[in-house]
Amino acid sequence: MSMVETTSLDGVQDFSEKLLKHTSIQVSDSYLAAFRAHVEPADYEAGQIIFRKGDDSSFALLIAAGDVEIYDEASGTVLAVSGDGALIGELGMISGDPRSASARTLTPVRGWKIDRKEYREFLSDRPELATLLFRKIYAQLSASYGKLRQQFVALEEADRRYHALAFLFMTMVLMINIYALVNSLILTHLRETHQEQVMFWTSRIMELWGAFVIWGLTVRCGLTRHDMGIRMGNLWRSIGMGLAISVPALAAMAYFRTMLYPELAGTPVLDPRLITISVYGYILVAPLQEWICRGVLLTAIADLLPGKTRPMAAIVISSLIFSTLHLHYSQTLAVVALLSGIVWGWLHLKYRNLAGPIVSHFILGNAATLMGLWSIWERG
Secondary structure, three states, rough: OOOOHHHHHHHHHHHHHHHHOOOOOEEEEEEHHHHHOEEEEEEEEOOOOEEEOOOOOOOEEEEEEOOEEOOOOOOOOEEEEEOOOOOOOHHHHHHHOOOOOOOEEOOOOEEEEEEEHHHHHHHHOOOOOHHHHHHHHHHHHHHEEEEHHHHHHHHHHHHHHHHHHHHHHHHHHHHHHHHHHHHHHHHHHHHOOOOOHHHHHHHHHHHHHHHHHHHHHHHHHHHOOOOOOOOOOOHHHHHHHHHHHHHHHHHHHHHHHHHOOOHHOOOOOOOHHOOOOOHHHHHHHHHHHHHHHHHHHHHHHHOOOOOOOHHHHHHHHHHHHHHHHHOOOOOHHHHHHHHHHHHHHHHHHHHHHHHHHHHHHHHHHHHOOOOOOHEEEHHH
């Protein structure tokens, strides 16, 4: 420690400022000077134990600089972090009870030790010292209570949001099962009777109904537009990555289409005759499906799951659910939906923006239709 630091530390003014910090009490300089003579400077290195739980409470420490962590050794729980102007170990020093927690330095710490015997000797001649320390303790406890109250409110809100997200997830799973059941019982029959227009509008009406219900649930559980990826942040990065994913996928689809499906040999790579209302409808369908599957479902699962692997787990789970929505068409289309869903789920979590997945979904979905692949995938 330098001579300047030592002089500052030993000075009555520095001691007085730290002792009276966070309090409004007025104490004469002569009184503080007399009390200062009963304390001694103390220095600790970073990571040093100041006292342990169960130790004799022989002193309190007034911190001049640095941070001290108060913790429970048995559970490893951090109870508080005290810094400049804080008084630690004061309750044990006054009561004489053993230490109720342990303390160690997070950074180099300097301050003053207030010895219990010295404190009691000084207190016997000047009982107003008790008022001074109690005011200091009260100020610290009030600040701690305020922080605990904020943490309690935050925990209550987190608990409410967790249960709301769980309700949202369960409701969505139920709705998806209903959607899949209706598709299996009704839409499959419509496809067999070649009523494609009725099939198309039936699917769209069910999706819009589901979106209306889901939107109400997102409001209830506190999911914001930002949470769901409807925002300007990372917009162009997301779109750029969506295009970067789509271009090689388009090239692969165009190159392998006739190898995988010889019946497409001799047909145009992009056949304008295959343009139907579903192609135009994808302007609405792609954003709607991405909002439901990635913006809401994936986000809810990622918030519900614990652990470091939750992003990947959320992507896989939401993609599997997305895949089941295509099973009424065919197993092949369900696999395609699973693989594409994993890619779009990753893209959504990477940039937290739905623009890229929507652009890629729109491009690749319509390309599959115009290349003749969708009709083959539908047949399985």
